[in-house]
Amino acid sequence: MKQQKRRVRVMVAKPGLDGHDRGARIIARAYRDAGFEVVYTGLHQTPEEIVEAAIQEDVDMIGLSSLAGAHNYLFPAVVQLLRERGADDIVVCGGGIIPEDDVEKLKAAGVKAVFTPGTPLDQIVKWVEENVSPRS
């Protein structure tokens, strides 16, 4: 049981009925290539399912992907449920097709960062490295 350096564990989740999973898969791969352990939940998850899975998996961050327009409801719902479960040490970020006006609203609701199409993967990975640390 040699102590290893704690590995960052993240979850990439697709909330709601949105079936666009290309972006989520690309992000999952970029995270893996950066040395993170990435739990992928697959499509069509409710906020409740995402939060429960994140707790069972003891992840440090949840990354939500939405291209179908329901982010204003789904992303804050995840943040809120984490609070209710006393698990708000888990950082939430997100990405997808999200209008600029909504980005500010989501941040105000507790989503730490939002990445829209065209964001280079390096930047997305770097943000995690700078803002998410494996829990002590």
Added chain:
Amino acid sequence: MSSIAEKVVAGDIRTVARLIRDIDDGMPEVREVLKELYPHTGNAYIIGITGSPGVGKSTLVDQMVGHLRQRDKTVGVLAVDPTSPFSGGAILGDRVRMQRHSMDPGVFIRSLATRGHFGGLTQSTRSAIDVLDAMGKDYVLVETVGVGQDEVDVVRSAHTTVIVVIPGMGDDIQAIKAGILEVGDIFLINKSDREGADKTVSDLRLMIEMDQKKYEEGGWKPPILKVEAVFDKGIDEFLEAVDQHAAYLAKTEGGLDFRGNRNKVREELREMVKARLLEEALDRLTKSGEFDRAVELIVEKKIDPYTACEDLVLPVSKQ
């Protein structure tokens, strides 16, 4: 009992999840917790599921969970996926097939990466199984890709080891023969909706029957069953075979209690001692600077690596 152990026994999800992370990360504090949990273990039935990538292991585990829940049994799942040797990261995707159970309080699912475990994947997974056992799960299902020896060892430490193959895996079956045929208690031909399932059954049967010795000693004869995990077909028959294997095990030394079987205890303890000795010794040699000094001496051609190794090991082993 410490509050962590108490919460685990009470089934607190967050505590269990965090403890498994600490085990995986090799935090020394967990040893005390594992000692406290030990008296609460030994009640779960452990099933290991292995097979080549993509044969349908996760889909099968998902259906097993469904059927076991119908029987009112609680279930823990440990799904192991490979760590990328390049980055050290991993995509843990088994959960995708099992997410329908995530809201069920009778089910706990955890994804693990193989990492490059110092103490061995087997050891950390074994400890994670103990945790799920102590939290009161009736069944613990462990999924690994059956490629490396480590992964095979993991499922071997289960009560029942299930090897999953698919029709038309001619060459793969040869590969299985070399490595894991001996450890299979039940063989499943998944995706039997595809052509060639019967041929695969007879190929496998032939290979298993060549393993004559085992049966002459009154051993367990591994059944070969056809299933279609994605269509939920054949799962009840499969779980019946698991029950039969459990009944067979109950009549062997120690019965269903791993830690009542001398061979199994010997094997487990040997692994634990090996890992701990290595850890403590390397730790000491690194801290004292002896290790790095030896490296220098070898590089400067003042000593050969064999002598260096001896110089390092002999004083430690004599203590």
